[in-house]
Amino acid sequence: MICENAAKEEVNALFPKFSNQEFARRRKALEELVERVSAHAVIISGSLASVANLYYWTNYLTRSSSFFVANKDESLVTLLVGSYNHIPTAKAMSIVENVKWATRSPSEALVRELRGRRGKGKMKVALIGSLPYEIFEAIRSSSGCEIVDITRSANEIRAIKSEEEIKWLKRGGRAH
Numbered sequence: 059m060i061c062e063n064a065a066k067e068e069v070n071a072l073f074p075k076f077s078n079q080e081f082a083r084r085r086k087a088l089e090e091l092v093e094r095v096s097a098h099a100v101i102i103s104g105s106l107a108s109v110a111n112l113y114y115w116t117n118y119l120t121r122s123s124s125f126f127v128a129n130k131d132e133s134l135v136t137l138l139v140g141s142y143n144h145i146p147t148a149k150a151m152s153i154v155e156n157v158k159w160a161t162r163s164p165s166e167a168l169v170r171e172l173r174g175r176r177g178k179g180k181m182k183v184a185l186i187g188s189l190p191y192e193i194f195e196a197i198r199s200s201s202g203c204e205i206v207d208i209t210r211s212a213n214e215i216r217a218i219k220s221e222e223e224i225k226w227l228k229r230g231g232r233a234h
Contacts, residue, residue: 073151075117080222081153084115087215092130092184095206099172101197102126102212103187105140111187111209114216118152120144123164123190126154127171138167165196172203180204186212 075081092100104112104120113119116126122140129135138160139148148157160167172183182204183197197203219227 073117075153076222076226080220081117083220084215088115088128088212089131091208091211091215094211095182095184095208097182097184097206097208098130099181100126100128100130100184100186100208101168101189103185103189108187110216111212115186116152116154118148118154120148123160124148125160125164125168127168136171138164138171140164165193168193169196169200172197182206184208 088100102111102115103123103125104118105123106121109120112124112126116137118124118137118139120140121144124140124144125138127136127138135154135156137148137152137154137157139145139157140160142159145157145159148154158167172181180202183206185205185207186209188209189197194205198205
């Protein structure tokens with residue numbers, strides 16, 4: 059138990075996280091946003107060139123194309139990472155417990171994840187971030203999904219800082 063606690067402290071020092079309350083606030087805002095557009099699920103896309111949204115919602119700083127997939131009520135949540143060897147780091151860094159490799163075909167992995175969330179009728183998926191056309195088309199055609207871009211609204215949520223986020227920004231400013 060002592061070794062396990064020491065290991066957790068070391069991981070937390072390497073990959074600091076906001077509080078559970080802060081992530082609960084973010085999840086609630088995401089659920090409300092997805093509900094507002096009547097979507098069944100949400101995909102948050104991240105890559106080395108565009109990591110902010112994925113990091114904000116999952117606490118995972120990706121180095122390759124990675125995707126967060128969740129039901130509108132977040133009862134089923136998955137983080138698909140682009141590189142197999144990044145799984146241990148993603149598990150240590152992220153608040154998402156279900157971390158998987160996106161395989162050599164992220165489009166197939168995303169389609170599989172969405173099929174597990176499909177209810178009756180046509181599925182509507184909210185998207186935060188951007189998807190390569192190949193992935194977008196695979197989701198749209200294989201799953202019969204309607205994809206709705208909610209990136210701008212998600213960015214507006216991210217722009218309004220909580221007290222905890224302001225404290226972290228001040229702390230970061232003092233570090234330099």
